[in-house]
Amino acid sequence: MEELKRLICLISICLIIFSASLVAAQQITVSRGQTFTVHVSVYKPENISFPADGARLFAGLCNPDDYIETYNVSGWGANTIYLQWDNEERRENFSLEVTVKEDAPTGKGASLRVLLVFDNNPIYASSSVVLALEAVEVEGERVSKYMPGTLVGPPSSPTGNYYFIVTTDVVIAAAEPPLPLWALAVMVVLVVLVIVVVAVGWKKHGIETPSPPTGPEWE
Numbered sequence: 001m002e003e004l005k006r007l008i009c010l011i012s013i014c015l016i017i018f019s020a021s022l023v024a025a026q027q028i029t030v031s032r033g034q035t036f037t038v039h040v041s042v043y044k045p046e047n048i049s050f051p052a053d054g055a056r057l058f059a060g061l062c063n064p065d066d067y068i069e070t071y072n073v074s075g076w077g078a079n080t081i082y083l084q085w086d087n088e089e090r091r092e093n094f095s096l097e098v099t100v101k102e103d104a105p106t107g108k109g110a111s112l113r114v115l116l117v118f119d120n121n122p123i124y125a126s127s128s129v130v131l132a133l134e135a136v137e138v139e140g141e142r143v144s145k146y147m148p149g150t151l152v153g154p155p156s157s158p159t160g161n162y163y164f165i166v167t168t169d170v171v172i173a174a175a176e177p178p179l180p181l182w183a184l185a186v187m188v189v190l191v192v193l194v195i196v197v198v199a200v201g202w203k204k205h206g207i208e209t210p211s212p213p214t215g216p217e218w219e
Helices: 004-027 121-124 181-206
Strands: 035-044 053-063 066-070 081-084 090-099 108-119 130-138 143-147 150-154 163-173
Touching: 004 130, 035 053, 035 108, 053 090, 108 130, 130 163
Parallel strands: none
Antiparallel strands: 035 090, 035 130, 053 066, 053 081, 053 108, 108 163, 130 143, 150 163
């Protein structure tokens, strides 16, 4: 019974370590001067068209408490894509590159925001248009992070236009970028192997060696 308790305890520790590794892997961390890619999708149902000059799709980094203070090169609209879609149903995936400023504040959180901006036509208030963040790719490592956008319109909209927005947290690293996902996976595997070896050793240590049989025939 005691050995079973020890084994359950070791398995629990292993699961905790693995869960912590997964959380760390999902955290998006970038560095000063680094360019990363934001993967998004846009869906539009039929019988609704985008503005004549195009719906503006772009992404950027900013202060979580003040969106006017941007942390990416050229600020808002630096990577704008204009979507001039007609009345047909349509869905497409897009990749937006964001370059972090060399003087961006490090060691603190930032907001990664993706926006799809229309005009002030109220048709977009109930249009079933969907903007979604699909993943963020940093140094070739793609972190899946599906998040649907939120519709903002008058009077809440600061510009008076309708737009969809997706916001997620990003950490601006003070030094080197974090370990890649494969390195985290190797660390988890090594920890699991060590725990298994220790568990096996404890189990063997707990088994008593049987005494040789006694009797006249062994004398």
